[in-house]
Amino acid sequence: MVYQDTLQLSDHGKGSYEITDLVTDFISESKIRIGTCQLFIHSSSASLLIADIADETTKNETAEFMAQLAPSSDSVDHKINVGMDAIPNEMRYVLAQTSLSIPVSNNRPGIGIWQGIFLSERSSDAAERKLTITVTGEE
Amino acid sequence: MIHQQQLQFSTRGRGTFNISREVDDVIANSGITQGICQVFIHHTSASLILCENADPTVRTDLETFMKKIAPDGDSMFQHIDEGPDDMPAHVRTVLTQSSLSFPVNGGRDTLGTWQGIYLWEHRVHPHNRKVTITVMGE
Numbered sequence: 001m002v003y004q005d006t007l008q009l010s011d012h013g014k015g016s017y018e019i020t021d022l023v024t025d026f027i028s029e030s031k032i033r034i035g036t037c038q039l040f041i042h043s044s045s046a047s048l049l050i051a052d053i054a055d056e057t058t059k060n061e062t063a064e065f066m067a068q069l070a071p072s073s074d075s076v077d078h079k080i081n082v083g084m085d086a087i088p089n090e091m092r093y094v095l096a097q098t099s100l101s102i103p104v105s106n107n108r109p110g111i112g113i114w115q116g117i118f119l120s121e122r123s124s125d126a127a128e129r130k131l132t133i134t135v136t137g138e139e
Numbered sequence: 140m141i142h143q144q145q146l147q148f149s150t151r152g153r154g155t156f157n158i159s160r161e162v163d164d165v166i167a168n169s170g171i172t173q174g175i176c177q178v179f180i181h182h183t184s185a186s187l188i189l190c191e192n193a194d195p196t197v198r199t200d201l202e203t204f205m206k207k208i209a210p211d212g213d214s215m216f217q218h219i220d221e222g223p224d225d226m227p228a229h230v231r232t233v234l235t236q237s238s239l240s241f242p243v244n245g246g247r248d249t250l251g252t253w254q255g256i257y258l259w260e261h262r263v264h265p266h267n268r269k270v271t272i273t274v275m276g277e
Contacts, residue, residue: 034141034143035141035273036175049233050183050232050237051229051233052183058183061216061218061226062229062233064215065233066233095234096233100237101177101238102238103143103273105143105271110143110179110181110271112181112183112269114183115181137141137275
């Protein structure tokens with residue numbers, strides 16, 4: 001069976017936000033015991049990633065590294081046309097993931113104890129983000 | 140129909156390990172002839188890649204590339220509780236994959252001749268790594 005919905009995530013501004021609880025709740029609602037869960041973000045300036053949740057420094061430094069790898073226009077010379085904002089975002093986008101898949105085991109996300117699911121928002125003026133979650137499997 | 144199985148791999152420290160055969164054995168055991176296989180690694184300092192399997196220097200070059208973009212002991216990193224390779228290992232993981240999906244057909248994987256499934260250990264020292272394989276189909 002398949003359980004799918006598109007969720008609207010309200011704008012948090014630039015940064016990384018943990019959505020593990022939201023995914024756990026969604027899988028629980030689906031009643032699917034065994035299978036897979038796919039997350040898909042309908043945006044080209046936001047991405048999904050699995051990162052370490054054991055330590056706050058790791059979480060911050062992961063976000064910081066992604067920011068340095070492809071800085072957005074906030075941190076480069078502002079003489080550049082403001083329309084350039086999209087370019088570094090797109091560059092970072094190809095190094096990140098638009099969709100993420102995890103196993104579902106015992107009606108829960110089958111992920112490691114130190115793994116957390118994050119939404120990374122790269123745009124400082126992001127509107128609402130649409131996230132589609134598809135759980136496929138057996139009850 | 141769904142078949143889910145966990146495998147453990149002992150790595151020998153930083154480097155890539157071909158796990159294609161182990162994954163294919165799980166697909167064969169599943170009895171599923173057509174569908175999708177998902178491979179997921181339960182760690183944040185080791186990851187998965189689909190990579191060229193003919194010439195090992197491809198993976199040596201990937202290692203060199205990662206060393207350049209996330210060097211061990213770089214002063215930009217503060218999270219060094221477990222050594223200079225600690226934070227770089229997390230960065231390498233988010234830049235690669237924690238899960239891979241590919242089609243199953245004829246009761247086996249449908250990877251290209253030169254594609255291999257690799258577990259990439261990013262820590263310098265050996266670790267035990269847990270991988271979950273989920274095969275879904277008919």
